[in-house]
Amino acid sequence: MRQSQLLMPTLREAPSEAEAASHILMLRAGLIRQLAAGIYTYLPLGRRVLRKLEQIVREEMDQAGAQEVLMPAMQPAELWQQSGRYEVYGPELIRLHDRHDREFTLGPTHEEVITALIRSEVSSYRQLPMTLYQIQTKFRDEQRPRYGLLRGREFLMKDAYSFDEDFDSLHRSYMSMYEAYNRIFTRCGLNYRAVEADAGSIGGEGGTHEFMALAEIGEDTIAACDACSYAANLEKAEFRVEQQADSMQAAEQGELERLHTPDIKKIEQLVEAFGIGADAFMKTLIYTADGSPVAVIVRGDHEVNEIKVKNVLGAAQFELADHVTTERVTGAPTGFAGPIGLTIPILADYAVMAMEAGIAGANEQDYHLGNVQPGVHLANVQVGDFRNAIAGDCCPRCEQGRLTFHRGIEVGHVFKLGTKYSDALNAKFLNASGVEQPFIMGCYGIGVSRLLSAVLEQHADSNGIVWPKSIAPYQVHVVPVSAKDQVQMDLALHIAARLQEAGIEVLLDDRDERPGVKFKDSDLIGIPLRIVIGKHAAEGVVELKLRNEAEAQKLGLEEAIAFALEK
Numbered sequence: 001m002r003q004s005q006l007l008m009p010t011l012r013e014a015p016s017e018a019e020a021a022s023h024i025l026m027l028r029a030g031l032i033r034q035l036a037a038g039i040y041t042y043l044p045l046g047r048r049v050l051r052k053l054e055q056i057v058r059e060e061m062d063q064a065g066a067q068e069v070l071m072p073a074m075q076p077a078e079l080w081q082q083s084g085r086y087e088v089y090g091p092e093l094i095r096l097h098d099r100h101d102r103e104f105t106l107g108p109t110h111e112e113v114i115t116a117l118i119r120s121e122v123s124s125y126r127q128l129p130m131t132l133y134q135i136q137t138k139f140r141d142e143q144r145p146r147y148g149l150l151r152g153r154e155f156l157m158k159d160a161y162s163f164d165e166d167f168d169s170l171h172r173s174y175m176s177m178y179e180a181y182n183r184i185f186t187r188c189g190l191n192y193r194a195v196e197a198d199a200g201s202i203g204g205e206g207g208t209h210e211f212m213a214l215a216e217i218g219e220d221t222i223a224a225c226d227a228c229s230y231a232a233n234l235e236k237a238e239f240r241v242e243q244q245a246d247s248m249q250a251a252e253q254g255e256l257e258r259l260h261t262p263d264i265k266k267i268e269q270l271v272e273a274f275g276i277g278a279d280a281f282m283k284t285l286i287y288t289a290d291g292s293p294v295a296v297i298v299r300g301d302h303e304v305n306e307i308k309v310k311n312v313l314g315a316a317q318f319e320l321a322d323h324v325t326t327e328r329v330t331g332a333p334t335g336f337a338g339p340i341g342l343t344i345p346i347l348a349d350y351a352v353m354a355m356e357a358g359i360a361g362a363n364e365q366d367y368h369l370g371n372v373q374p375g376v377h378l379a380n381v382q383v384g385d386f387r388n389a390i391a392g393d394c395c396p397r398c399e400q401g402r403l404t405f406h407r408g409i410e411v412g413h414v415f416k417l418g419t420k421y422s423d424a425l426n427a428k429f430l431n432a433s434g435v436e437q438p439f440i441m442g443c444y445g446i447g448v449s450r451l452l453s454a455v456l457e458q459h460a461d462s463n464g465i466v467w468p469k470s471i472a473p474y475q476v477h478v479v480p481v482s483a484k485d486q487v488q489m490d491l492a493l494h495i496a497a498r499l500q501e502a503g504i505e506v507l508l509d510d511r512d513e514r515p516g517v518k519f520k521d522s523d524l525i526g527i528p529l530r531i532v533i534g535k536h537a538a539e540g541v542v543e544l545k546l547r548n549e550a551e552a553q554k555l556g557l558e559e560a561i562a563f564a565l566e567k
């Protein structure tokens, strides 16, 4: 492709409203242009990369035995009324009327449409298992579209749906998709983690994994082991409680110290006031479990994991007590609660019991107590694992790993749906005994346009994009230094022709621009290999530079072509 003809409007600076690195790069490198908030046009470079991403997804879906279909964006409202979701979604669900005044949605996802299709086209267990997928535009009227393609209102998704006769077969379909996702994200050069979104329930109905691309701009926080593949959403992350020093420290000498802490309620204020670490405090929070108050104590630098406490108590309702309840059960306003003198059940996290002594609320306004000793003052409380994981905790799956925290961009999400949609839409098949059964379903999404952003968040340097070879818009950038120099241009055209004949995708910078502009643009658009034809052209010597290496090398014509062909 001749760059003088290519629509690739590069920018020195990105518009000020672009914050995310990937969004800035897409605008500066001329990959996309915004039509409206959250709605983008893909320019030729962006379209070429998106097509390569689609192709990787398509190859792996086909390889996994899924069949490609293409469903409409316009979906009759009746289907969403049958599934009960029409009223559930608010303004995010785009609705419209056709010329006959019939109601439609612009599809944000396709569970209803695909289930209606299977309901009318598949009726026997002999046709199962079956997984269908599409790569198609989705519409979700996000309140705050931002970060370019990371959160758009019209975006490209691969969505797949599996249909099985029972849960064992669903598990096989689910794992087949799960493994295909690992191959897809690896081929895209992505640093990602598969995250158990609700730990441990993958076996039965329900169960889901999210695929998170690690990036600071990501909206989610995940805990990942630095030694094995364990990863989980922060609020679901488990950890191995380290072998406790005998949990009741030998009772120290010394009495409780009454500490006057006027209006000092939060751990940060206590840390500030006492000039010691948060881990020297005991944080007592009052909750109600099915209506009755309980006290949960965690170390000052930890957070209560409410799911863990709720599960240990077997409570249906579990939430922070309101200020009135807190005042009633502790005798003090929120912020001064402590274990001593409480008459309600107390749950203390292991890490509290491992403290020799700590500072806790005094259950009296404006007072705390120093030298609270678990061995003395928490002798008969319920002890357990009641806290969120923190960085450095032991991995719950392997022996030596430690948890590290990362921000992540959700690029994939796989779900076991069970019969949620086949029941709602009455989609059944005849099983081997001739009995009607609802299909057992799974659904599997990849944000293909979001994937483009995630790759860019991970593959860039201060000069611009550094495309992984598998998805670069072109493979070789041939750059003659001076378009006016006939010797250079002839050699450049010759090299471009030789590579194109060998099936290499070549971009030829034939523009009449200063060398500095050419090299800055070349670094910005990030094509993996650059061949520069400069003052040594007459001797048939050119310069090769890999985009992800600092050094360039001089090679003869044939060596350069051979190098480009095997790279």
Ligand code: 9G3
Binding pocket: 089, 092, 093, 094, 108, 109, 110, 111, 140, 141, 158, 159, 160, 413, 443, 444, 445, 446
């Ligand atoms: C809506 C709107 C937004 C939505 C949904 C429905 C997210 C909705 C979840 C899914 C689940 C899976 C198949 C591919 C993988 C994800 N946002 N979800 O259902 F009406 Cl406005 O889309 N769908």
